[in-house]
Amino acid sequence: MDLQEGSIKDLWKDIYPTGNLHYCFNCSTCISGCPASHGDPPLLVRNLARKVILGLEEELLEDNTPWACVSCSRCEEMCPMNVMPFEMILSIRQWQCRNDETLIPPAIVEIYKRGYTQAVGVNTELRESLGLPQLNTITNNPEQLELFREMLMKTQIVSDNDYMFKG
Amino acid sequence: MNLIRCRVQGVMLKPDGNLLMRYLDPDTNEFFVKDYDLVVMSTGQAPIETHKHWAEVLHAPLDERGLIAGDRYSKVRIAGKPGLFLCGSLMGLTDVSEAVTSGIAAAGEAAKFLAALGVDGIKEEEIAEPAARSRELPLVSVALCKCGEKPGAAGLDYELLSAALQRQPGVGAVQVIDSLCKAEGETALVDLFGRTKGNRLLIGACQPFRYRRQLKNEARKAGFNSSMVEIFDLFGIARRGLAEPSTADWTLQAARDVKAELENLKFKPPLEVSPLPINRTALVIGGGMAGMHAALSLADRGVPVHLVEKEAHLGGYLGARVEHTVDGLAPMAMATDLKLKVWENKNITVHLNCEVEKSSGALGSFESKLRFTDSGENTYLHHGVAIIATGAHEGATGEYGYGTSEAVLTQGELKKGLANGEIDAGELENVVMIQCAGSRQPEGRRYCSRICCLGAIDNALKIKEKNPEARVFIFYRDVMTYGFCEQYYTKARSAGIIFMNYSLDDKPQVELAEGKPVVRFTDPVLNEEMELPADLVVLSTGVDPEESNRKLAGAFGVSLTDDGFFAEVDGKWRPIEFPKVGLYLAGTAHSTMPLRSVVLQADAAAQKAYTYLSGREVHTAAVTSMVKDALCVRCQRCVNICPYGARAYNEADKRIEVDAAACQACGMCAVECQNNAAEVRGWSDKQLLAVIDARLMSRPPASTVR
Numbered sequence: 001m002d003l004q005e006g007s008i009k010d011l012w013k014d015i016y017p018t019g020n021l022h023y024c025f026n027c028s029t030c031i032s033g034c035p036a037s038h039g040d041p042p043l044l045v046r047n048l049a050r051k052v053i054l055g056l057e058e059e060l061l062e063d064n065t066p067w068a069c070v071s072c073s074r075c076e077e078m079c080p081m082n083v084m085p086f087e088m089i090l091s092i093r094q095w096q097c098r099n100d101e102t103l104i105p106p107a108i109v110e111i112y113k114r115g116y117t118q119a120v121g122v123n124t125e126l127r128e129s130l131g132l133p134q135l136n137t138i139t140n141n142p143e144q145l146e147l148f149r150e151m152l153m154k155t156q157i158v159s160d161n162d163y164m165f166k167g
Numbered sequence: 168m169n170l171i172r173c174r175v176q177g178v179m180l181k182p183d184g185n186l187l188m189r190y191l192d193p194d195t196n197e198f199f200v201k202d203y204d205l206v207v208m209s210t211g212q213a214p215i216e217t218h219k220h221w222a223e224v225l226h227a228p229l230d231e232r233g234l235i236a237g238d239r240y241s242k243v244r245i246a247g248k249p250g251l252f253l254c255g256s257l258m259g260l261t262d263v264s265e266a267v268t269s270g271i272a273a274a275g276e277a278a279k280f281l282a283a284l285g286v287d288g289i290k291e292e293e294i295a296e297p298a299a300r301s302r303e304l305p306l307v308s309v310a311l312c313k314c315g316e317k318p319g320a321a322g323l324d325y326e327l328l329s330a331a332l333q334r335q336p337g338v339g340a341v342q343v344i345d346s347l348c349k350a351e352g353e354t355a356l357v358d359l360f361g362r363t364k365g366n367r368l369l370i371g372a373c374q375p376f377r378y379r380r381q382l383k384n385e386a387r388k389a390g391f392n393s394s395m396v397e398i399f400d401l402f403g404i405a406r407r408g409l410a411e412p413s414t415a416d417w418t419l420q421a422a423r424d425v426k427a428e429l430e431n432l433k434f435k436p437p438l439e440v441s442p443l444p445i446n447r448t449a450l451v452i453g454g455g456m457a458g459m460h461a462a463l464s465l466a467d468r469g470v471p472v473h474l475v476e477k478e479a480h481l482g483g484y485l486g487a488r489v490e491h492t493v494d495g496l497a498p499m500a501m502a503t504d505l506k507l508k509v510w511e512n513k514n515i516t517v518h519l520n521c522e523v524e525k526s527s528g529a530l531g532s533f534e535s536k537l538r539f540t541d542s543g544e545n546t547y548l549h550h551g552v553a554i555i556a557t558g559a560h561e562g563a564t565g566e567y568g569y570g571t572s573e574a575v576l577t578q579g580e581l582k583k584g585l586a587n588g589e590i591d592a593g594e595l596e597n598v599v600m601i602q603c604a605g606s607r608q609p610e611g612r613r614y615c616s617r618i619c620c621l622g623a624i625d626n627a628l629k630i631k632e633k634n635p636e637a638r639v640f641i642f643y644r645d646v647m648t649y650g651f652c653e654q655y656y657t658k659a660r661s662a663g664i665i666f667m668n669y670s671l672d673d674k675p676q677v678e679l680a681e682g683k684p685v686v687r688f689t690d691p692v693l694n695e696e697m698e699l700p701a702d703l704v705v706l707s708t709g710v711d712p713e714e715s716n717r718k719l720a721g722a723f724g725v726s727l728t729d730d731g732f733f734a735e736v737d738g739k740w741r742p743i744e745f746p747k748v749g750l751y752l753a754g755t756a757h758s759t760m761p762l763r764s765v766v767l768q769a770d771a772a773a774q775k776a777y778t779y780l781s782g783r784e785v786h787t788a789a790v791t792s793m794v795k796d797a798l799c800v801r802c803q804r805c806v807n808i809c810p811y812g813a814r815a816y817n818e819a820d821k822r823i824e825v826d827a828a829a830c831q832a833c834g835m836c837a838v839e840c841q842n843n844a845a846e847v848r849g850w851s852d853k854q855l856l857a858v859i860d861a862r863l864m865s866r867p868p869a870s871t872v873r
Contacts, residue, residue: 003699004597009638022661025646026668026692032190033176037198044191050692053665078176 003054011055016091023081024049030075030085036068043068045075045085048092061099066092067107067117104161112152112165115145172668178206196694212260225251232651234259240501242767243273252276260650264742265764268771271743275774279468294384299392299437300366306339307432308365308391309425310356311401312347312372323402324418331422337433339363347372347382356389367391367432371401371425376740394438394849399428423862430857436848442784443828445531446551448473449776452523452719455483456498456762457556457754457769459505464773466514470780473548474509475518475537477715481506483558485762488579490586493625493655496762522715526553526722527812529828530749531785535722552749552776553723555733556769557716559755562612562708564605567677574684575677575704578622585629590703592633597701599686600627601675602643604706608671614730616709616759620647623707624659631662639664640699642675642688667691677704710759723750724811724831732758743772747811747831751775790849791830792837794823798844805836805845 001007008014012021028046036043043065051060066089075085097103107117114120115138124134138144149165152158158165172193179187185202192199214233222229227248230236235257238244242258245251254273255266309332311325329341340363344355347370359365368391370382375398386396401421447470451462454476462472480487486502509515518537524545526535531551538545561579568575576584578600584590600623605611620643627639641659643666648656660666668691669675675688680700687698712731720727725745728734733756736746743752751772754765779785792813805823806814813829814836816822823845836845843852 001695001697003697009636019661022663023657025660025666027174028172028191028193029174029176032173032188037191042198047692050690054690054693056693074176080174 001056006058007055008057009055011057011060012052015052015060015095016088018084018087020081020083021049021052021088024053024083025081026050027080029078029080030083033074033078035072035074036065036070039065039068041065045089049083049085049088052088052092060092061096063092064106066096067105070117104157104164108157109164112149112158114139115148193691212256215256218257221257227251232259237763240496240763240766241276241770242763243269243276243770250277250280263739265767267740268742268767271774272767272770275464275770275777278774278777279464282468292384294387296387297390297392299395301395301437303366305337305367305433306363306365307337307367307369307429308339308359308363309341309369309429310347310359310371311341311343312352312370313343313345314373314402315346315349323421324414327415327418328422328425331418332425332429335426335429338429339365347385348378352382353385353388356385356391360390365391367395367435368397369425369428369432370396370398372398373400373402375400392437395432395435397428397432397435399425427858427861430861431854434851434854434857436851438790438848443531444784445779445782446533446549447471447780448548448550449780450475450523450533450535450548450550450553451556452553453483453556453558453754453756454478454481454509454517454519455556455558455754456485456502456505457558457756457765457772458483458554459502459509460766460769461554461556461753461773461776462515463505463508463512464770465777465780466512468777468781470514470777472515473518473550474515475521475523477520477522477540479520479541481509481517481519484560488583490582491625492762493621493628494652494761498762501762523719523722526724527826527829529747529826530779532828533749551780552751554751554753554769554772554776555719555723555725555756556753556772557713557719557733557756559710559712559732559759562605562616562711564611564706564708566604567601567675567704567706568679568684569604569706572679572682572684574682574702575706578619578626578705578707581626581703581705582622585626592630592637595630595634595637595702597699598627598630598637598639598703598705599675599677599684599699599701600639600641600705600707601677602641602707604708606707606709607644612709612711612730614709614759615645615647617647617649618759618761619707619709621652621655621761623705624648624655624664626705627659627664628655628662631664635663640667640686641665642667642669642686644669644671710755713756716756723747725750732756743768743775749776749779790832790847791827792825792832792834792845792847794825795844795846796822798842799823800842800844802841804839804841808835808839810835 026046030045031037034043034045048066069089071086073086079085110117120135120137120139127134138148153162171190173190175188175190181187181202185204186206187200187202189198189200218229218233222235227235227245235245235253237253237258238246243252243254245253252273254269255261258269261269311328313325325343329343332338332341340359342355342359344352346352368386372378372382379398382398383393383396387393449465449470449472451458451472451474454474458474459481462474466472482502485498489498491497509517520539520541522538522540524536524538526533528534533550533553535548535550536545537548561577581590585592602619602623607613607615623641627641630637630639641664646656646666667688669688673689675686678685678687684701684704685698686701686704689695690697716727716731716733720733725747726734733752735742735752735757736744745752753768753772757768801816801821801823803816806816810833811829811831813826815824817824832847834847834850837847
């Protein structure tokens with residue numbers, strides 16, 4: 001790709017204007033222990049930071065991975081340069097929504113379907129094999145989940161886009 | 168070995184005791200979860216607690232780094248604190264070599280300070296040399312040090328060892344001494360000599376390189392001739408090859424090794440120690456920062472100095488081209504100041520356009536031939552020591568289209584252009600800097616020049632300062648902003664300079680499109696091919712040693728490293744010395760280093776030279792080669808092979824002569840001679856064969872041989 005034509009020099013000011021990001025030296029501490037880096041596609045915090053720094057607007061707009069963050073803040077605690085990557089991820093999400101009003105984040109669809117953004121309560125067999133008690137999750141409780149969906153439907157973003165959630 | 172650029176978040180201890188780590192391999196963009204037996208952390212250096220104590224005692228405040236801050240240019244001096252000097256890790260992050268250098272430099276500064284106050288130096292105790300009694304049958308006294316019951320000695324059965332040695336022919340008495348290096352050691356040696364009247368002394372102790380001088384003096388005081396004293400590393404020698412030695416094994420092996428030492432000592436010839444007068448003049452080669460600094464350091468102590476510079480002006484590379492460095496130094500201003508001091512100093516004679524063609528002689532009495540390149544005239548100079556400070560210069564390269572476009576230039580050229588206004592930072596949109604151009608690769612400079620990352624960061628910051636809108640990319644393989652210079656790397660990133668890593672097998676490509684460079688590269692984080700049109704492509708070409716080093720090394724009979732820098736005798740413990748005594752080394756002639764390290768080395772080299780120049784004469788232990796005239800056939804092969812020019816054929820007397828002052832006892836002549844007529848004193852065939860016999864005779868049973 002052509003960095004001169006294909007990138008916006010000051011994109012970081014739009015997305016995450018604290019300047020913290022500049023200190024990033026790509027050490028990848030943020031991803032080596034990130035739970036969402038196990039996903040498919042994986043959440044690669046370092047790569048997101050790089051895209052912001054290089055100003056790769058289009059690639060960032062199309063990137064769904066910021067929504068896979070589970071907000072555990074490990075990256076934030078471990079970052080040796082105090083980039084505050086979790087804050088950056090939230091900023092990218094906000095920027096994506098600002099730039100695309102039609103953006104229905106996949107996370108909201110996940111919430112509607114499962115009751116959680118993350119796959120909480122799916123590893124039932126693994127838990128059982130390890131002798132752990134089953135989690136009392138909303139996913140395992142269809143009646144509660146139905147009530148939860150009704151509640152969600154009353155919010156504007158879901159009701160405006162109800163076609164995304166039904167069927 | 169597998170190098171992975173990734174920091175891990177943590178190490179997890181598994182129930183089976185293994186250590187679990189998860190990391191991303193950026194080369195493949197794959198995650199790995201792996202078990203390890205051992206995790207070793209590199210935790211760097213940190214100031215020690217006692218620094219606080221010393222800062223309080225000396226009323227020298229600690230800075231935010233936890234160190235006592237040195238002077239702007241001198242690491243060992245403290246601004247506003249005359250008479251107080253720093254060395255070692257109190258002055259910053261040091262390796263062994265720099266710590267040793269700083270110790271020497273600080274000693275020199277302290278001596279200079281005392282001399283300025285009119286305090287006399289400490290006179291060395293004169294100890295008379297007892298007669299060698301070499302014509303008597305060998306009677307060896309053996310002294311074994313217990314090293315004050317150090318753990319190193321644990322497990323060695325001294326009783327068994329003494330008994331084994333006592334049975335050897337030619338051994339008079341074997342005595343075990345608690346601490347030879349303490350006062351009781353001296354008494355014990357006197358006692359040993361009095362009891363046995365031995366004519367040779369074998370000492371087994373720890374760290375002979377540290378205690379040799381002291382122990383030899385003690386032995387001399389006791390009555391042993393110092394050339395008849397051998398000191399060996401008892402613990403080092405004894406442990407060799409035995410991983411977990413049992414007492415018996417270890418003691419047996421020690422006994423075998425000591426027997427070989429005994430044989431060597433029994434056949435040792437007496438060496439005559441003769442005083443040689445010292446010519447108190449110093450020759451300093453190179454009129455750059457190191458040369459001028461060393462010359463002044465000696466001249467200030469009253470030493471006449473001849474300063475030789477091959478160019479038409481003093482100052483060297485740094486003094487002529489570099490106005491500011493990223494850490495706030497001003498080399499050009501410093502050079503102007505030094506030049507003034509050099510020209511004004513009545514003890515310094517400056518020779519410009521001058522090269523050293525040849526040099527002969529040794530410590531105290533060198534004779535060098537100087538050639539003036541402008542007039543073609545020659546002159547001869549007598550001097551007692553020489554300091555080599557020939558410097559270095561910006562490296563050459565033909566990579567990345569250098570030489571085909573004005574838009575591709577070196578960091579040095581950019582620095583100059585920015586300083587004199589020929590390059591307007593305001594007009595720059597995209598600047599690409601490529602580090603390690605022609606460096607750290609099999610062809611070209613194989614080494615890291617240590618200063619170019621900082622140089623690039625300095626230039627990049629200058630551009631950003633004048634034009635914050637410019638985009639500056641620094642393509643690097645590793646950022647080498649070591650020590651406290653890390654702050655400039657951080658500063659550069661915070662200024663928005665983008666660092667782009669590349670590997671040797673995927674270098675950025677520079678192509679010219681209508682005269683404008685386009686850089687193609689792979690972003691290593693996103694693993695994506697990218698291209699960028701650049702207004703300037705700036706190459707960090709590192710530092711090349713001077714071409715003239717080769718000739719000069721030949722003239723002085725010293726060696727260069729494979730990379731063309733002067734090779735010190737020992738990288739850790741003797742960083743500014745050559746194997747040839749009386750020759751010293753300072754600055755970038757040694758290796759590439761920042762300015763404050765150059766000043767430190769120059770101070771240390773001057774001090775090393777001064778330790779000899781301060782005396783009137785030097786006592787040379789005459790371990791030199793000799794000629795057995797009756798065996799010599801005058802083939803002169805030894806004359807040709809001698810690297811120090813110490814051998815010559817005397818036409819009149821028709822014999823080979825050895826210049827004892829020039830001979831460094833390397834033994835090349837002894838190897839080359841077909842008739843065994845050339846021999847290094849103390850290394851005769853008889854001696855060495857006896858040592859080999861001793862080792863073979865007492866070979867351990869085959870089962871224990873590794």
